[in-house]
Every structure is written in structure tokens, then in C-alpha cells.
Amino acid sequence: MKIASRVGAVPPYLFVQISRKIAEKKAQGIEVISFGIGDPDIPTPGHILDGLQAASLDAPNHRYPESEGLPEFRQAVASWYDRRFGVNLDPESEVISLIGAKEGIGHASFAFIEPGDIALTPDPGYPVYSVGALFAGGESHIMPLSEENGWLADLDAIPEDAARRATVLWLNYPNNPTAATADLDYFERAVAFAKRYDVAVMHDACYTEVAYDGYRPHSFLEVEGAKDVAIEFHSLSKTYNMTGWRIGMAVGNADLVDKLLTVKSNLDSGVPQAVQRMGIAAFDAPLDSVDERNAAYQRRRDIVVNVLRSMGLTVETPKASLYVWARVPEGYSSAQFSERILEERDIFITPGTGYGEHGEGYVRLSLTVPDDQLDKAADRLAAWRAEP
Numbered sequence: 001m002k003i004a005s006r007v008g009a010v011p012p013y014l015f016v017q018i019s020r021k022i023a024e025k026k027a028q029g030i031e032v033i034s035f036g037i038g039d040p041d042i043p044t045p046g047h048i049l050d051g052l053q054a055a056s057l058d059a060p061n062h063r064y065p066e067s068e069g070l071p072e073f074r075q076a077v078a079s080w081y082d083r084r085f086g087v088n089l090d091p092e093s094e095v096i097s098l099i100g101a102k103e104g105i106g107h108a109s110f111a112f113i114e115p116g117d118i119a120l121t122p123d124p125g126y127p128v129y130s131v132g133a134l135f136a137g138g139e140s141h142i143m144p145l146s147e148e149n150g151w152l153a154d155l156d157a158i159p160e161d162a163a164r165r166a167t168v169l170w171l172n173y174p175n176n177p178t179a180a181t182a183d184l185d186y187f188e189r190a191v192a193f194a195k196r197y198d199v200a201v202m203h204d205a206c207y208t209e210v211a212y213d214g215y216r217p218h219s220f221l222e223v224e225g226a227k228d229v230a231i232e233f234h235s236l237s238k239t240y241n242m243t244g245w246r247i248g249m250a251v252g253n254a255d256l257v258d259k260l261l262t263v264k265s266n267l268d269s270g271v272p273q274a275v276q277r278m279g280i281a282a283f284d285a286p287l288d289s290v291d292e293r294n295a296a297y298q299r300r301r302d303i304v305v306n307v308l309r310s311m312g313l314t315v316e317t318p319k320a321s322l323y324v325w326a327r328v329p330e331g332y333s334s335a336q337f338s339e340r341i342l343e344e345r346d347i348f349i350t351p352g353t354g355y356g357e358h359g360e361g362y363v364r365l366s367l368t369v370p371d372d373q374l375d376k377a378a379d380r381l382a383a384w385r386a387e388p
């Protein structure tokens with residue numbers, strides 16, 4: 001059988017050895033606590049589930065949805081963007097539904113990249129940006145993120161020829177995996193860069209509603225001129241603990257949204273309408289459940305940050321996102337640190353290199369570990385010290 005070379009070109013899973021060790025421990029009856037996966041453990045709020053229950057009984061919802069989404073869903077998204085960010089969107093032309101942000105992010109490359117084109121992608125970063133470019137026959141130019149730059153891609157460091165060949169610029173704030181946030185000044189510089197080089201900005205904003213200490217992350221579309229050059233991907237997954245329901249949205253520049261829809265509508269048939277009704281119920285409700293949930297993550301964040309510091313890791317307390325990003329002690333690589341903790345404490349922590357080579361020296365811990373397990377994990381980790 002012939003396998004397309006693009007499939008073979010997907011980078012191999014980095015943690016084969018670690019996965020094997022986890023499986024071995026589980027087979028021995030050892031409880032491994034994992035900080036690996038960014039998948040909310042807290043259930044979807046009840047009022048959103050009520051929206052599904054009612055909609056499931058309505059026969060029109062048993063049929064194919066439209067790829068772009070129900071007019072009521074797109075209106076709910078536009079109203080929410082207005083209330084939350086002060087961003088004005090035309091629900092008809094500037095909003096479409098997605099089967100989760102991942103679907104839209106993956107399909108976007110097919111709309112905006114062809115052989116010879118470059119996607120500017122952050123490293124460390126969410127892997128779908130560069131895999132999308134690869135599948136579409138383009139190339140990625142890596143923008144290294146670093147502590148010195150506050151984990152903001154340095155747009156001035158992009159070589160002139162890469163900037164000229166680039167068709168898309170991927171940004172993601174609040175950031176996975178580094179938990180970094182961007183201010184409006186940075187977004188303004190990205191708009192200027194996009195205009196100078198005729199590049200479309202693809203902003204992945206799926207963590208704007210996971211934030212702490214009263215901090216309110218921004219939409220890229222808040223800055224002037226953003227809608228001329230940008231599309232923003234958002235999702236109900238992290239905002240409303242809805243990863244399993246698969247619903248998100250792409251909003252912004254009407255032409256970009258339309259071209260993404262051309263790709264999508266030829267490959268998928270949209271989000272089940274009953275799930276879109278959940279989305280409407282979510283966006284129309286007050287933000288109480290989100291605040292409560294953030295308070296729960298914030299308590300976990302503080303426990304994790306404290307125990308990591310006691311172990312000798314360097315950690316900046318995150319203002320947003322589901323993650324704590326920490327520098328490993330002197331003398332360890334990311335993978336070595338992760339393997340030692342798994343070996344000695346039965347705890348899995350993701351090496352930063354899982355998100356690209358520039359994640360070396362760091363690890364990522366997800367805050368989606370239930371409270372009782374988190375306390376147990378903190379106890380196990382507390383006595384650990386890096387060898388001198």
C-alpha cells in the first residue's frame with residue numbers, strides 16, 4: 001500500500017519511552033498521577049446541559065447542520081464578543097462555527113497555504129499550526145519563544161525572505177504551553193507586521209476565559225486594523241469545560257472567514273445543532289460558572305507553583321491559561337527531569353520539548369488534575385530535591 005509522504009512526515013510522538021513507563025507502572029498497580037493533558041476535569045455546567053436536553057427532542061436538530069452554523073449561534077457569538085471584548089462582529093459574514101478550534105486551525109492551512117508558502121509558527125507551540133502547513137504542502141518558519149522575550153514571538157527577528165514568503169502568522173495568547181499573555185501593544189505590532197508583509201494573522205484565543213487574580217486577557221480583534229488582517233479561533237472547550245462536545249468558532253476578517261468556510265464546507269458538515277444550542281445557552285448566561293471554575297484552577301495553580309519552587313524549579317505565577325510552565329533545575333534536560341519524577345514519584349509532567357525544541361529546559365503542568373489527586377501529588381513531590 002502506498003502511504004502519502006505527508007503522513008510519514010508528521011513528527012514522531014516524543015514520549016514513546018515515557019508512555020511505556022507509565023503503562024508499566026499501571027500494570028504493576030501503581031497509581032500514576034498525570035499533569036499531562038489539558039482537558040478540564042470539571043463537568044460542563046448544568047444550564048448548558050439543559051440546553052442540550054431540550055434541543056435533543058427537537059426533530060430538526062436530528063438533521064444535517066449547515067457548516068457555517070445556526071444564525072442564532074453566530075448571533076450569540078457576536079453578542080458575546082461585543083459584551084466581553086467590545087468587538088463588533090457581523091454574525092452573517094464574520095462568524096462561523098467550528099467543530100472545536102482544532103478543526104478550524106487545521107483546515108485554515110488548506111485555505112491559506114500552498115507549496116512555496118511559509119507559515120510563521122511559534123516554538124514551543126500547539127503542534128497543529130505546523131502540521132497544518134505540512135499537510136497543505138507549505139513550510140513552517142519557526143519563531144522561537146523565549147523567557148527573555150516574555151514568550152512573545154519576536155517579529156523583528158523574522159528574516160526578510162521568510163516574512164516575504166509567509167502567508168500566515170500563528171499567534172496564541174494566553175499561550176499554550178508557556179502560559180504567557182500578550183498586551184494590546186504587542187497585537188498592534190503584529191497588525192503592522194501583517195500589513196507590511198501581506199500576511200494573515202491567525203490568532204488562537206481559546207484561553208481568554210481561563211484567567212486569574214482578576215486579569216482579563218484580550219482578543220486580538222480589539223486592536224485597530226486587526227479585522228483587516230486577522231481571523232481569531234475560539235472555543236467553548238476551555239471556557240465552559242466542553243472539550244467533549246466539540247464546538248468553537250472562527251471570527252474576524254470576512255474574506256478569511258469565507259475562505260475557511262469554503263474548505264470546511266467541502267470536508268465536514270458542521271456542528272450538531274443540539275450542540276450549537278448548548279453553545280447558545282453558554283454564551284447567553286452570566287459568567288458565574290466561569291468565575292467559580294477559575295477560582296478552582298487558581299487554588300490549584302498556587303499549590304503547584306509553591307511545590308515546584310520548593311523542589312528547585314523556577315516558575316513565574318501564570319496570569320492565565322490552564323498551565324504552569326516551569327524551568328527545570330540546573331543539570332537536567334526536560335526529558336530527564338520528567339523521567340526522574342515519573343520514576344521516583346509516580347507523577348507524569350510533560351517535557352517542554354513536546355511542544356518544540358525551544359521548550360528544552362522547561363516542563364508544563366496542566367491544572368486539570370482533580371483536587372484530591374492534586375493534594376496527593378503535592379505530598380509526593382514536596383520532599384523531592386534535585387541532586388546537588
Ligand SMILES: *Cc1c(COP(=O)(O)O)cnc(C)c1O
Nearest residue numbers: 100101102126176206235237248
Ligand atoms: C485546547 C486547544 C485548542 C483546541 O481546542 P478545541 O476547541 O477543543 O479543538 C486549540 N489551541 C490550543 C492552544 C489549545 O490548547
